[in-house]
Amino acid sequence: MSRTMRGLGRFLVGHGLFLVVLAGAVAVRWIAVLGYPTVLWFGDSNTYLESALRFEPSPLRPGGYSVFLWLLKPFHSFLVVLAAQHALGVLTGLMVYALVWRAFRAGWPRRGVWLPGLVASLVSVPVLYDAYQIQLEHMLVSDGVFTFLLAAAITVVLWNAGGRGWGAPRTPDARPRRLSWWAGALAGLLISAAAMVRSVGLPMLIVLLVCMLVMRSGRRAMAAAVAAAAVPVALYMSWFHSVHGKYAITTTDKIWLYGRTVDFARCDIIKPAPDVAVLCRDHLPPEPGTAPAFQALWGEDSGFKQLPGWMYDPEANRIAGEFAMAAITKQPGDYARVIVRDTFRAFEWERKPYPRKSTVEEYEFPVGAALRDDHALRAYPYGGDTAEARVVEPYAGWMRDYQDRVFVRGPYLGVLMAVGLLGVLVRVRRLGGEVLLPWSVALALLVVPAATADFDYRYVLPAIPFAALGAGVTFSRRPRSRRPRAAAATPAGAKALSLEPPRTDPEPSRTEPEPQAEAEPRPSEPEPSPLEMSPPGPGDSADASGPAVADTKVGS
Numbered sequence: 065m066s067r068t069m070r071g072l073g074r075f076l077v078g079h080g081l082f083l084v085v086l087a088g089a090v091a092v093r094w095i096a097v098l099g100y101p102t103v104l105w106f107g108d109s110n111t112y113l114e115s116a117l118r119f120e121p122s123p124l125r126p127g128g129y130s131v132f133l134w135l136l137k138p139f140h141s142f143l144v145v146l147a148a149q150h151a152l153g154v155l156t157g158l159m160v161y162a163l164v165w166r167a168f169r170a171g172w173p174r175r176g177v178w179l180p181g182l183v184a185s186l187v188s189v190p191v192l193y194d195a196y197q198i199q200l201e202h203m204l205v206s207d208g209v210f211t212f213l214l215a216a217a218i219t220v221v222l223w224n225a226g227g228r229g230w231g232a233p234r235t236p237d238a239r240p241r242r243l244s245w246w247a248g249a250l251a252g253l254l255i256s257a258a259a260m261v262r263s264v265g266l267p268m269l270i271v272l273l274v275c276m277l278v279m280r281s282g283r284r285a286m287a288a289a290v291a292a293a294a295v296p297v298a299l300y301m302s303w304f305h306s307v308h309g310k311y312a313i314t315t316t317d318k319i320w321l322y323g324r325t326v327d328f329a330r331c332d333i334i335k336p337a338p339d340v341a342v343l344c345r346d347h348l349p350p351e352p353g354t355a356p357a358f359q360a361l362w363g364e365d366s367g368f369k370q371l372p373g374w375m376y377d378p379e380a381n382r383i384a385g386e387f388a389m390a391a392i393t394k395q396p397g398d399y400a401r402v403i404v405r406d407t408f409r410a411f412e413w414e415r416k417p418y419p420r421k422s423t424v425e426e427y428e429f430p431v432g433a434a435l436r437d438d439h440a441l442r443a444y445p446y447g448g449d450t451a452e453a454r455v456v457e458p459y460a461g462w463m464r465d466y467q468d469r470v471f472v473r474g475p476y477l478g479v480l481m482a483v484g485l486l487g488v489l490v491r492v493r494r495l496g497g498e499v500l501l502p503w504s505v506a507l508a509l510l511v512v513p514a515a516t517a518d519f520d521y522r523y524v525l526p527a528i529p530f531a532a533l534g535a536g537v538t539f540s541r542r543p544r545s546r547r548p549r550a551a552a553a554t555p556a557g558a559k560a561l562s563l564e565p566p567r568t569d570p571e572p573s574r575t576e577p578e579p580q581a582e583a584e585p586r587p588s589e590p591e592p593s594p595l596e597m598s599p600p601g602p603g604d605s606a607d608a609s610g611p612a613v614a615d616t617k618v619g620s
Contacts, residue, residue, distance in 0.1 A: 099459030248285030318385030355419030487538025
């Protein structure tokens with residue numbers, strides 16, 4: 065019993081602070097559910113829910129999140145959806161805590177059981193308590209599921225790369241343990257599943273493979289990751305082909321890239337073909353308060369509205385791709401400029417009304433709630449009575465006040481990224497070490513949307529867990545090697561003295577003892593000390609006719 069109590073006490077000392085942090089994070093989400101007992105809607109929600117009800121992939125967006133909703137459909141409750149999405153958010157924070165704790169515990173084993181828990185708890189706070197992240201978990205959108213799957217993939221790689229600074233201390237005669245093939249396969253499977261939820265996950269697979277190569281994870285693990293990643297993609301594309309007659313993930317990937325390029329494209333420079341020129345916008349006046357990409361895709365003067373099928377028209381993706389590639393190849397400097405500009409928007413102090421004010425307002429807990437008619441047509445068949453939009457006070461007011469104060473501002477995210485970059489640089493001899501993977505994923509999650517679509521505050525939130533993870537691991541260190549203890553202590557800097565010649569005759573057999581002759585009387589000699597009985601050095605005499613000459617040279 066006392067042993068159990070000691071173990072419990074040690075656990076509470078090591079993880080007690082995080083248990084408090086975790087309980088607080090769960091409590092905040094519970095208040096959110098009390099104040100808003102059903103999901104919050106966004107522009108993408110209609111597409112996701114329609115695909116879940118029909119169990120058909122949408123041509124507009126990847127359908128992995130629709131599969132998630134379809135799996136929860138038998139419950140006929142949006143409360144179950146909310147509980148599942150909030151649970152995934154908490155588990156994401158738990159994975160960040162576990163990885164940072166393990167890195168510190170391995171690198172600082174004698175600094176007390178409380179230090180790893182303290183550092184890891186502090187790092188997990190931005191992940192678990194950001195109000196906009198909690199609000200995003202409350203919405204009928206794919207971001208929470210995507211972030212969890214991506215975090216799970218990174219956790220599998222770092223947790224199983226134990227020989228490279230995350231597991232038990234290394235021994236001097238052991239090579240670093242490579243990633244097992246099954247861990248590589250599981251990581252590839254998870255990150256590919258994330259790509260089927262949000263298309264930005266596909267570049268994350270490249271980031272993962274490059275970091276695995278730098279970490280010397282082994283060819284078997286990398287091959288297993290690639291093979292496993294191909295499975296969800298192949299299954300999804302086959303499903304897409306069965307519905308739409310084409311092997312693809314969506315039919316709109318080039319449309320989003322076109323929206324990125326309209327910010328700078330000049331048709332007098334790129335000179336598009338006549339059928340592509342319908343998408344030119346440099347002759348149109350900008351709409352105040354609306355991003356160029358939003359206006360080009362969803363505005364009343366969108367060029368796609370001149371096509372019979374709008375964005376779903378078979379020609380829409382083709383001409384959008386031709387326009388975008390012409391703009392990028394003929395105006396590469398302008399393309400790089402908008403990528404850098406929109407990447408650094410994530411580090412601004414204030415959240416500006418971009419891409420437009422109404423979009424930013426959808427990322428906040430509302431004062432009132434109303435279910436639009438087109439949403440109700442799909443919400444009630446899926447969730448029944450739980451689809452009814454309700455706002456319950458005072459809990460809803462508490463969440464609105466909380467969101468005004470508790471969130472990761474842009475400069476704080478910049479600090480996390482800067483600390484992670486420092487961790488990569490100080491480990492330059494190991495090409496970034498264990499910090500490289502989470503930091504690279506965070507950077508890619510900020511840059512890729514700015515390069516392929518447009519800036520959106522919603523796209524920044526998935527980068528926070530990986531930025532926090534990279535910053536936390538920066539302060540850890542590699543575990544020290546365990547060296548075997550010497551059999552006998554030897555004074556430093558001096559050879560052992562030998563007053564007797566080494567014994568060269570073989571040891572008598574135990575089964576047939578040799579007859580011993582009567583020993584001749586010898587002068588009495590002092591008994592040698594243990595230091596004097598060590599084997600002779602290279603300069604010692606092996607002549608048995610007389611005593612060896614002692615080597616008294618110090619420091620040889």
